[in-house]
Amino acid sequence: MKARPRRNSRLFKAPDWHLQLYVAGPTPKSAAAFRNLERICEEHLAGRYHIEVIDLIKNPQIARYDQIIAVPTVVRKSPPPVRKVIGDLSNTERVLAGLDLRRHDSSPFVSRKGKTQL
């Protein structure tokens, strides 16, 4: 699918990438995770993603339904399969690997870099 203009994508069409970020209250780790996630998505999935932040303190029952044990956790809801990355997402490479972002990435630079690192 073609990339759409970045700013309007979320408004007009459901994005390809649905990411959920589970946090437990406004902790420094949660904030760091959110910042890191947004940065990575902007770099690799510009205009094709949506981040949903779920605070487990407000909705504790969700942890059970969504099988969350550690916070922060990012869950790739779509596209399938479901993938999870836990931690503050400070290691970009691991986030990319964990969310399996490289295959969908348009940038050959990152892809190559990833390969050499692995």
Place this chain on the structure above:
Amino acid sequence: MKKKTTDTNRNELRKSPTGIRGLDEITEGGLPAGRPTLVCGGTGCGKTLLAMEFLVHGATEYGEPGVFMAFEETAAELTENVASLGFDLKTLIARKLLLIDYVQIERYEFEETGEYDLEGLFLRLDQAIDVIKAKRVVLDTIESLFSRLSNPAIMRESLHRLFRWLKQRGVTVIMTGERGEGPLTRYGLEEYVSDCVISLDHRVLDQTTTRRIRVVKYRGSTHGTNEYPFLIDKVGISIWPVTSVHLEHHTSDECIPTGIERLDAMLDGRGYYRGSSILLSGTAGTGKTSVAATLADATCRRGGRCQFFSFEESPEQIMRNMSTIGLGLQQWVKKGRLQFQTVRPFYYGLEMHLARAIRLITEFEPQVVIVDQLSGLETTGTPVELKAAMMRLIDFLKMKGITAMYTDLTSDGNSLALTDTAISSLVDTWLILRDLELNGERHRSLHILKSRGMAHSNQAREFIMSERGIELKDVYRGPSGMLTGSARAGQEARERALQVIRNEEVERQQLDLKRKHDLLERQIAALHSEFSAEEARIGRINDYRLRQKQSRAGDELEMGLSRKDDVKIGRKLIPKNGGNGTKS
């Protein structure tokens, strides 16, 4: 709330009963309430089941709802696994007495980057506890987190926090853990739990397995320290500890009939003491089972209940065989007074046999228990183990006041089997059944080796089985030893013949004597008459002499007169005797 805990006023550790049979006995009341307990053991030794039972009993018996946090099995799997034990988890879940939270952590789903904590897990648990107001929590097994999350430092920090937090919440926690090589658990879970550690074990010895449980540690409480065997069967986990090491069971003066009249007579005319243990040993085919079945029959006939354990024959076979000696055991089975439990000895380990036996006895509450036969159990353990197990069984039965009969097979030539020597000091009454081979026949004899507290007979009896049942007969004891069977009958016939001869002899002697007596009588009579005759003769002689004398005197006078003897004439006037002097 029906919470059964010890009195908190006495500053004692509050305990949370597990409801698992025997475990509360060992732990003297249950697990430490409001604290975590570690249950560790190898794979398949019953950790999950123990934990689940803790929750189910808590929910159903003690009014304490529980949360089961499963890391390895899903709620559906858990429900299915314990359904066979009669635990209806679905209903409990619906009644909000139980909540199962399956924590799915598949490693391939995870990628770890940077800092994180297990707040999500805490929140889940916290929420679950709140939803059903849980008092009990199981974490089965939280170790899986270690294998799936790569940062042990975070794990440790989180777990420390978790247990601090659980203690604050005041819930009683069971945490299960896999047994490790060196430490108790593979990931050193014991470092988080310092209050109570229970170890489960599943050992295979000679191809039979025995499950054992041990309370390794219980802070602030005394507890049984031994390894106790436990069972997992259709009612779940049960432990059968012999906690009473003291011999303080109530002894009864009451006796129960043996079912064999003459055996009663041999036993002081009363039978076996109620609550005593009787060992019946003998070689193959001496009628051990029959004596035991007779006791069972007699017990049921009096309206009692009897539990019959057989390691050799099926119930049908026993009943058929016993019907040939006139025992209709079927009727008692139908009436629910007689219960058979037949299983091959090697099917379970010794402990399992014991535990099953004790469970059955506890449920059935019989007055008499028969174990036929002990020798089968020899293969299931060492003599030391067997003796320990027997001691526990005997003590258990004595405490309950149940009369127990154990039969034991001894080998030919060896009157006492291994088991005999092992338990002989434990039994109160010891009957020996013996084979006697004589004149090409085989006969049985029975004697009492000992019977504590009873003036029992010391004589052997011949033991006869017929369609009328068991009979005891006197054996012939003579100079040539003990005789039984046809030898006894032959000997008796010979004795009778001898007696007849002896009687005739006596009669003849009596006749002789009588004859002699008569003869003497006659002789006496003859002598008497002779004597009288003699007397008469003497009388006659005297008379004659007197008459002669008189006639001679008359004659002299006549002659003198005729001779004109003046002297003589003159003397006619004087007394006669004067005349004699003048004659010369």
